[in-house]
Amino acid sequence: MKFVDEFRDGELGRAVAAQILDVVEPGRHYKVMEVCGGHTHSIYRYGVDDLLPENVELVHGPGCPVCVIPMGRVDDGIAIARQPGVIFTCFGDMLRVPGSAGTLLDAKAEGADVRMVYSPLDALRIARAEPDRQVVFFAIGFETTAPSTALTLMRARAEGLENFSCMCNHVTIVPPLRALLESPDLRLDGFIGPGHVSTVVGARPFEFIPADYGRPVVIAGFEPLDILHAIHMILVQLRDGRCEVENQYTRVVPYDGNPAALRAMSEVFALRPHFEWRGLGFISQSALRLSDAFADFDAERRYAVPGVRVADPKACQCGEVLKGVIKPWECKVFGTACTPEHAIGTCMVSPEGACAAYYNYGRFARDRVLS
């Protein structure tokens, strides 16, 4: 398959791994964060980290949109789902994220009409087909997904649909990265930048990382060779004393992103003053609400929601995992009380979550091929 097979070639992978070995300085420890959950998943699915030298450590970042939703927002979603006449729609992973008293799937089992959709457009189709019911879409995701919600709401308004609304939980990628860089817990040497978020926002928003924090960023694709190549590019920058934003994923990511998508987002959304991230706490201007022009479609204005902040379960260490402070297997409940089937923490729910990636691919510790 075009753009796939050539990026999974084992021989080429070993060649890039050998180049990585040539670039690293013995005695120096490198910590590289992959920001995006999609990268975390690929790294463990393909065993990318097995090809890295012992002194190159991959740290998993906060870029899994399901993993960063706090319990209070799940509770708010369930409160809307339980309203009479409501059809509550959301992506599949979201159904299994625990709130303070169960998941959306539990609410469905208790009688709420909760339905899984693949896109906001699917939710809009349900609204058209069921004009006597109110259809609410629980929107999550970074800037990759926000354009889909924006275009769907523009379509709903153009069609005059009055039985469709959206509970907006879209988040933005730059503020949590800045929060991580400000965190005293973590010393990072470079970042593997998110590939598909960058198709929308472009590479420019990441320029603050080299400019303000002196760390290289390489935007990367999701195939194993993309990730190995990006790690090599970061290590070459560090060896050469350079520090800039580079784009490994040029076959997909334009440096300026997709201006039409950004225009649609700016029409439909406005920045929230602050938003709670699971494990990271409140981060200013890090999430989107519906703009005043789309207030009629805002489920949080249509329905009363508890809006209560709920502390994460004490046993769960998703916060430390999301900040890359601990590895998933270092969490006390990893693989015992917390599994993909019965998740305590969100990092175990989504396949993009670091804990699920470790659990599903049997990564309970690191075995190295190269050293």
Add this chain to the structure above:
Amino acid sequence: MSSCGPHEAHCITCGDVGVEMRVVRFEDGLAVCEAAGEERTVEVTLVDVAEGDTVLVHADVALVRL
């Protein structure tokens, strides 16, 4: 296309994951796109596309023409 189950591959809609799809035909201002034998109706207003083009699709929106 992969699903959202715990032992499946990426969740195509929730994560930062795009799927390469081929534009098969246009219907009512949307494009019917195909990948791995499955068709989805996709919003293509953010890109200039013609039949036969390959696009990167996320949550039923084409974000880039490849």
